[in-house]
Amino acid sequence: MKLGYYPGCALHGSSNDYEQSLRACLAALQVELAELEDWICCGATAAHSLNRKLSIALPARNLALAEAAGHTELLAPCPLCSMQLMNAARALADEETQREMSRVVEGEVNGTTRVLNLIQVFESVGLDRLKAAVKAPLESIQAACYYGCLLTRPPDTVQFDDFEQPHSMEAVLAAVGAKTVAWNYRTECCGAGMTMASEDTVVELSHRILENAAAHGASCIVTACPMCHVNLDMKQTEIRKRYGSPGPMPIYYLSDVVGLALGIAPEALGVDRHFVRVS
Amino acid sequence: MESLAHTRLADCYQCGKCTAGCPVSGQMDVPPNQLIRFLQLGQAGKALSAESIWQCVSCQTCTARCPKQVDCAASLDALRQVSLARGVTSPARERVVLFQRAFLDNIRRNGRLNEVELIAEFKQKAFLRDRNVSLLMADAGLAPKLITRRKFHLRGERVKDRDLIRNIFARCNGGAEK
């Protein structure tokens, strides 16, 4: 399988461990990633907060690149990027917007590329195939699957899974032999893009999530979002300083867990580069 | 406001489900349902200068759960844009604006985010505004750890076609600032 690939800034910045992880993991599953040539930032929260037109135009440029490269499917592992891309694609369905955006980004763009998140790539590979490829079933972990906001929301835009009671990540983990816990903060927000601008908010929201996962017996949290990973992993010391709890909670990318089950070495996945070290 | 948010504010019947599910509504001066209410009443001013429009974390819970399918999160996006355009943004939340402006500036220059540059620029601007040393130094301890984990690109990435990026920004700013 060959997919267009839009890493987004985070995966080429402080979340480059996520890129390392998913590249190693998908390579083992014979998923080939064709990175978009000269892709640009999706604009993220700043764009949709400050300038609606820009928040359509920036992802539209990337969609134009994907279309020009002939990709029918595009992996955007960061849910904020994929939401921005899908939102732009939806806006492009309007003919006038489509014409205007083609002019703004200096290239024909129609928004016809299907944008995939990481879970959907595993689903395309096939959970049965995934199961068959497992070399080291992860029976010892009790994972709390954490979807965060934008994998499933806004539902009209992303149209993925049940936004109140999602189950797709648990299904992937079940396929690789990992146990998952039932907990309550699977779709609550960690504070996302406010990491720098309003750290208090992030610390408070992320604390609730860590606390709830721990209370429900999780031995780790699994996420498919670079921002969630930053907030939950990097801020744990700060959180513990303020609230005194919970104890260290390893935060894995979904591709870490799948990769480990496929027998890939933790260092090859970049797991050693997380803040909360895993014994 | 409605056209900017692509939603119909008259549909809102003020059930408060947005406020009920909002992860930060407990700290807000004006909760989401009241922001919409001010818009319904034609008193946008009170909403535009509210702190809460900058406390929003854009988690989309309000939009996802709205029984009347009002796009509340997009309405807050619209409020932020008009608030800036009219210069009525709450001074208490300028930090957020500073950060987001610095973020977009960074993209305009590089095409991709240069985190080190962004942090430096944001911290500098924020410090010049509020002279808050502890905020300036917050997270400073993280930097060495990020470097040992090879999580920083000190030089950052830049796209090749930077003229295009500047053009895109120019074309979009004409529309948004009016």
Next chain:
Amino acid sequence: MSRIGVFICWCGENIARTVDCAKVAEEAAKIPGVRCAVDYKYMCSDPGQALVRDKIAAERLDAVVVASCSPHMHLRTFRKAAARAGVNPYRVEMANIREHCSWVHQDRGEATAKAIDLVRMMVAKVRHNKPLDAIRVPVTRRALVIGGGVAGIQAALDIADAGYEVVMVEREPSIGGKMAGLSETFPTLDCSQCILTPRMVDVGQHPRIKLYSYSEVEALDGFVGNFTVKIRQKARYVDISKCTGCGECWNVCPLKKNPSEFDYGMGFRRAIYVPFPQAVPARPVIDKNVCAKLIRNGCGLCEKKCQAGAINFKDEDRIVEEKIGAVVVATGYKLYDIGKNGNGKVHGYGEYGYGRYKDVIDSLQFERLVSASGPTNGVLKRPSDGAVPKHVVFISCVGSRDNAKGLPYCSKICCMYTAKHTMLYKHKVHEGQAHVFYMDIRAGGKGYEEFVRRAIEQDGAKYYRGRVSKITEENGKLIVRGADTLAGFPVTIEADMVVLAAAMMPADGVEELAQKLNVGYDQYGFLLESHPKLRPVETNAAGIFLCGACQGPKDIPESVAQASAAAGKVAITFAATELTREPEIARINEQTCAACFTCVRTCPYHAIDRAEIRNRRGELVKRTARVNPGLCMGCGTCLAVCPSKSADLDGFTEQQIYSMIESLA
């Protein structure tokens, strides 16, 4: 040559303001065949009608055109007036110069010219109107009542008490419906079963009511006064004519842990069971999906124990036919499916955890929890661990008024029963606290507002104006995250139990039933009344009436009132020895009919049959379509589809239509 009178009405100012009525009269008088044309201020008034009658006598008129309002408004009025003066009522026509002319035009000259054209067309039409006689059909004075809840019970008893026979069909093993499972009823807090069960017994014992329980309507044929209903009696595996209801059978049944439908899954029943002690008929039924004998030929203890020999494991569904003259549909409601997600019309509330958290229940389950006959014998214990809940959250509008979940309408009764629930709870758990999340309180009704205020002021229920966004469970507590929009902040309550006031929806299968009965229904499946104000219990199918929640969300008093109204309509239908119907119906020229039967397939009222013409020796001459005058509604669809031009409509013949068009040339 016809002798036609034309009567032009001013309708006060309504027509005269825009149309020059005198001019219309002047022009009408010139049309060939018109003997006289007059205008008058109010033609429908007593003097106006007298004018029509006088002119008929004086000018010896044989046809009349009234140019005034819509025929919907006054055609019947003028036909009656003309009939009294000796003109066949079907030789009276109306030209609509109000809705079709004066109300929609401004220019007086043009409006007047159009009014003249409209009159000219009607004169052309009425010239070819054949005198017709109303159709008379006999009446079977026996009613079918579908559904044995409180509405069906009331309708059946009223019809039976009026002296007519009733056939009642109930698909559950017992009548009683939802009301039989309720605890106490608002706004008086009288015991639901105490007021309902005597009425159920009355139905069971009434000499003129024939009860088919555990049965469903399979098909309905015929027309008003002359229906035949096919009823499917589902295999009960108990011969209720032999059974004495002694209870030996269910006492020996070893399969005890089947969720009870009557207790909404919160209590248990055996495989052979009566749904509740006061059931009518008080006869058991065997659940074929769990009975060991029926599944794998095991057990059979009940059969051995039954001294009456009433158990019959070989029982099968039976179809019976009954002749009836009118139908009352009273199929009631069900609750919105809260736990459901995705697919279909409703989306469920994943955020409320119904179905995952045992202590999140719906309003009918709560009724059973506080009911003396319920699974806890009326002691309020929460389902998960039997603890007495100290904080209970009640949430209104779950499914109702929620476009995102599929139902924009208000379910009307939830505000009232939620107030009642808080009271019943407080009366049972004195130290407990009831919390209610609501959007608006809708308490229109006698004593209703006072009742809600009592719940708040005397019984201390805390009301919060806002919806709940999410419910989670932490350490045995349900964390309810809502908002108080009056105070303007989010509210979190740690509750021991949550009760969801789920929306009212039409009962399962109502759309299929509506199709069998040829009755309309709305997008949610509620059956359609003929007119929302003036014909609230009639349907568009003659002889079929509605009552109760199958027509829309309703409380008990309204359902009962509507049931009596429907019974009254049935009694009116049965008061005549024969029924008359409008004779403007389709007719098939059986000589030219090519027997393609396109009309049979397209007739929306199933009013055209396949017929055979035979000679005296009984040999087939030809096949033809034939209109059933009892069913035909005169819609004209058959005319449009008939390839051999063999269908025509009395009162609207093609000849008439063409001459109307030609009159304009």
